Amino acid sequence: MAREFKDLRSPHQKIAAEIRRLITRGDLPPGSKLRSTAELMDRYGGVANTTIQKALQMLKAEGLLEGLPGKGVYVRQHAQHSFEPVTFMKPAAPGEPYSWMSEATKRQQVGRSQLLDVEVVHPPTEVAAALELQEGEQAVLRKQILFLDEEPTELTRSYYPLGLTEGTVMLDKKRIRGGTPALLNSLGFPPREFVDELSSEIPTEEEVVALELPKDMPVLVAFRVVYSDGRRPIEVTLMTKAAHRYRMRYRMPVS
Known part of the structure; x- marks a missing residue:
């Protein structure tokens, strides 16, 4: 027999979740034009007008709906895109832009990055372990926001062993032509494999501000370790993605 469990969310949050799923x-x-307020009130068990309006307002704040005066409420051309992470791992050819930009262009979008900071740090415990750093060893942290069509979609915090990158442009507070995969490849450390751990989490204040997240919107966090030849770890990145704008697609052979 199934255990009893109640959804303690408010009625408008439950309704917004139902409509959101139909959209995504x-x-x-x-x-698509949504049903009238009266029809939605009836559809969801005779709730009050204010409940429907709160639900619709949530979805408008997420960019999924828009109200057209005198016409009704319509589903927007929203930006929840499917991505295959492996497409961004191959180093860009000399003179070519970072693969994030190239892939965006293929989808008829405009991709850009905004570098927030570059610093030498003692990395978090999880990062230090993944990079196989000795106690006290430092790493280079590069923090940036990725945009698609001027919407912030991803906050990345990438760590690199200091001993691997010291004396290179990795430490400069400017963007790297072709991205860090191209630089690492030029240094003799081509990416050969990566491992992702995905989790859905409650965003920090930094993430809410950077990604301009609606209230109560979770984030998708990918903890990625990139390995070069000999399975040497060369990069660890925490990628915080706006959950309402992202889908991750993985294709793996099954033997």
């Missing part, structure tokens, strides 16, 4: 899974495609 394609049952309400972009351009």
